[in-house]
Amino acid sequence: MPTCTALIVAAGRGLRFGADLPKQYLPLAGQPILRRTVEAFLRHPQVNAVRVVIDPAFRDLYDRAVAGLDLPPPITGGPTRQDSVLNGLEAMAGHPPDLVLIHDAARPLVSHADISGVIAALETAPAAIAATPLADTLKRGAEAGGGIRSDGTVDRTALWRALTPQGFRFAHILPAHRRGAGLNLTDDAAVAEAAGLPVTLVPSDPDNLKVTNKDDLARAEKLFLAALGDIRTGTGYDVHKFTDGDHVWLCGVRVPHDAALDGHSDADVALHALTDAILGAIAAGDIGQHFPPADPQWKGADSARFLRHAAEMVAARGGVIAHVDITIICERPKVGPHREAMVARVAEILALDPSRVSVKATTTEGLGFTGRREGIAAQAAATVRLPLVMG
Structure with a gap:
């Protein structure tokens, strides 16, 4: 069985959230969002290790959030998410796993099935990501008279929302990230695509939401507790x-x-x-x-x-x-x-x-x-x- 490490990216400051501390340290059903996310991967039988990338300015918050969990020391992040992921991959390069799952700390509702699905897809593909097909009608907006009007409907056929975890064979994604440094790509699948790697889309649970604002956090708490009836x-x-x-x-x-x-x-x-x-x-x-x-x-x-x-x-x-x-x-x-x-x-x-x-x-x-x-x-x-x- 291939070795698999989950790399949790938690170095962001979550400025859009408007809280006094980064959103990954806010409570979700009584425990920090980051802890919920980490525990989801620690519980998965195919994940051998979990590494976390953080902003060292919040080391005290991190230590409290993961107290008692079996984790190695955190990895120092960079100025962008892409830099932080590269730092995390480089930290594992000395003893690399066969597979790495890169996941946003602010997605605490990731399911066992989603993790398993991405790992399974890596048996035949160098890269695989959790994703959901777009269900809503899309409109292109245009400025008009001080407001925004519809400038046409966008065909949503074959369009998917990219989520995390995004999984890769480690031997492929590390050099891809090294070559892509400075390109300011929005996710790790884009890094893989820029390096010519085919990316498999793995249908994911749409409740695998990213906590970006307070409404997201309220919805995440409702979904989290609903599953714990x-x-x-x-x-x-x-x-x-x-x-x-x-x-x-x-x-x-x-x-x-x-x-x-x-x-x-x-x-x-x-x-x-x-x-x-x-x-x-x-x-x-x-x-x-x-x-x-x-x-x-x-x-x-x-x-x-x-x-x-x-x-x-x-x-x-x-x-x-x-x-x-x-x-x-x-x-x-x-x-x-x-x-x-x-x-x-x-x-x-x-x-x-x-x-x-x-x-x-x-x-x-x-x-x-x-x-x-x-x-x-x-x-x-x-x-x-x-x-x-x-x-």
Whole structure:
């Protein structure tokens, strides 16, 4: 089977969008557009690796967007998309794949079938791109009296919209891009055509839209969530007793206290409860099944690893975490002063927008083991959306 690398072009600034940050870093159903795009290729069994080309000025945004994903360091882009693609191809030249799929970061709705179709076409062609035939009647416009009038109908027969991914045999596209440097061509298929390479059109899902403006983003979110109609809810509960120490870990935040929590890992009772809630939502057992407390490798472990593992299991099923809610039950320490940091840390671990993370605290009015300050309990709920095709 040929090796295949996906090259995600994410170096643009998206000036037409009018946002404060490049559009590829804006949230789509709670996670950055770029992450949605990258995950689509990471999940595909015929894609061996994913490389991302970025503007280094936004490296912090990139790192947050792809946190926890198995990716090599990003590649520095150039002043134009064509320059950025060439930089990406040159970065792979030392250990080239057989095939490369070049894809716009702002097309997060690319389907498994579209990726498979382009790869399949490369078995017999040096270049193949996802495309859709034009369905609307086309008019040629002309200035007239301060407005624009129709100056005739354009025959749409044999006209197609070029989408991405655009796939190529690596040995052909790299020299084509080198020869085409400076020509200011609009897509990689044009680069291939300029080099004399035949390009196969692969019928694609018309919902494989490019997010160019805010209306596109709203439509993309609607389409994305419509495909995730299997809505699940899971709950989790955990308890840890106090022991000697000077701090506790809660929601991934180190909180000073006159005691520590006793546990095999870092004893973060809140993250343990949330991990169980997410695992419960996808019917994947509990935290102890995935990270046995008797296993010495988890002694003192950061509980963020457990939570991230649960999130990765959701992503592997093509799902998303829509919302999480944590309630910490204790008399001391006070959670309020640390709540904002806790929300931010959970959101970071799960790659969620903070608006999708809730952290609350309550006491038991002096009743029970928490009221006697013998330990801390936590309960959590998680809402997960999975594709309807999942059981």
